Amino acid sequence: MAYDITISAQGLVKRFRTRRGVVTAVDGVDLQVGRGETFGLIGPDGAGKTTMTRVILGLLKRTAGQSSILGYDSMRDTFAIRERVGYIAQQFALPGDMTVMENMCFFADVQGVDRHEQRQRIPELLEFAGLTRFTGRIARQLSGGMKKKLALACSLVHQPQVLMLDEPTLGVDPVSRREFWNLLGNLRAERGLTILVCTPYMDEAERCSRVGLMYGGRLVARDTPAAIKKTVPGRLLEFTPSDLQRAVPLVARLDGVLEVQTYGQMLHVFVDKVPKRRREIEGVLAGQGIACAGMREIEARMEEAFISLVRRRREGEWTSTPLSLKT
């Protein structure tokens, strides 16, 4: 089977003119998302995730480059895109004074779904989202998690082939987040929907087929969650030093220590070899009167990988700044 490209961007650039000058929010992004993929977009605040999503959707004008969904150009074919793509914007709010059913019908009308189809499709979607019991409830009185599920159901009312979700679970509790992601999993498994989702939650990134890390308007890493986790350097030791602040510089200086991250009262230390470095760390800290409790090797998660990748980018900026000044 050929790799069927659903969402595509080449050399995509978006600049904004602000009072402080020109800001490049999206800086030459190449992206291809295949049919049926769930692609997660992660990155620090202000990395350009929302802007890129909006440019690809055709809600913002691109400054340069190309972008399309299902072969339709983001700028020329906005109507064709609107018909085939569902979108949940960040902090998206449903009309709170309308019932669940009224919301669904409203979105169906806006999307031009005729009444006959609405009668069939809306009950199916409410069942899918687990909202059948709440059809008559005013949207404002739904819990946070149910509001998000209603937003998802509304975004599906015109049977899109592609979903673009911008932080769809922000501020929602873990149980509801998991339920929401289970719904996305079902859309992927049963309907083959292509989903692009921006998320600040690293555990959600683990649930995507591929993940892209945005930093400074660029897509600096993209791969499966498993492959991204493998990019962290070396192996990972976790322990609780009795004096964290003194321990950090002592450990960071040691041979074979590739990176040190704090984790609450614990330290995460990336090392080249586990048994040897473990002994050395314990030895050096003991020499300074610092005890290490609970030393163990752990698997790096998306979160450690994310921090490591962004840090290396930031350090890279320091060394590359003089170079870019020359040009």
Next chain:
Amino acid sequence: MDEYTIVVENLTKRFGDFTAVDRVSFSVKRGEVYGWLGPNGAGKTTTIRMLLGLLKPSGGQARVLGYDPATQAKAMQAHVGYMSQLFTLYKDLTAAENIRFYGQAYGLNRRALRQRRDEIIEMAGLQGRERELTANLSGGWKQRLALGCAIVHRPQVVFLDEPTAGVDPISRREFWELIYAMAKGGVTVLVTTHYMDEAELCQRVGFISEGRLVALDTPDRLKQTQMRGHVLEIACGDSEAAMRALQAARGSGQLPLDDVALYGAQIHAVVPDAEAFRGPVADLLAAQGVAVNAVEWIAPTLEDVFISSVKGREE
């Protein structure tokens, strides 16, 4: 002997027929970082409001630093800090002005104000941005500034109600460094969160569901005691097809799967016993024509444990 700064016994809050907080009891030691995990509406914020003396309990009692919040809130306030979900900063004031405003509200004199302003600016990493309008600061800075304002009067107990919602992972790590720096200085921290990885950072974690404290222990101990069943991680060729097959087997009761979810190219399924069901799961998928690469028994995350624990109570 450990000194307890927060002691809560059978604390209850009813709004009409609705019981928001239902006979909750716990104690927190001086210098402890104590976390609360639970869905929206589980009663976390209501409990904090009672501990702050903003709401009167319907039953039970609480002591914060020996004060009864219901009757001695005024005397207690000088020793307690609070940062809410919506960091209450004035966006049209600068960072330094926000600190001064909160310092004045707590009655700090001019010298103390100057000293605290400098300390907090340094703590929040805001050197050189003192005069920037708060509205122009990024999420992580705003959040650290809000924490600084909440502790401008050097409280001994700090309540943080979802302090890190919507902040990126790096800023969240930095924020937790500050939390532990405070705890080391003897401050007691009670924090609520939606992030499982943050709950793992607490010394003890309470699971809150429908107004009740259903479990309370260290994260490691919770994983050992509260998880019903084992988590299998299934790696296979076509995870979408495998997902459909497992959902069907779950629906028909062919396999006792408690939870089935897609994780990237893999599937996580909760079974009563990993060793007993590893084979049947692989056989079922093979029979459906799905190539299975590996079925592994993996450690549960705190999220798995939380969901298992809460579901267990419902049943």
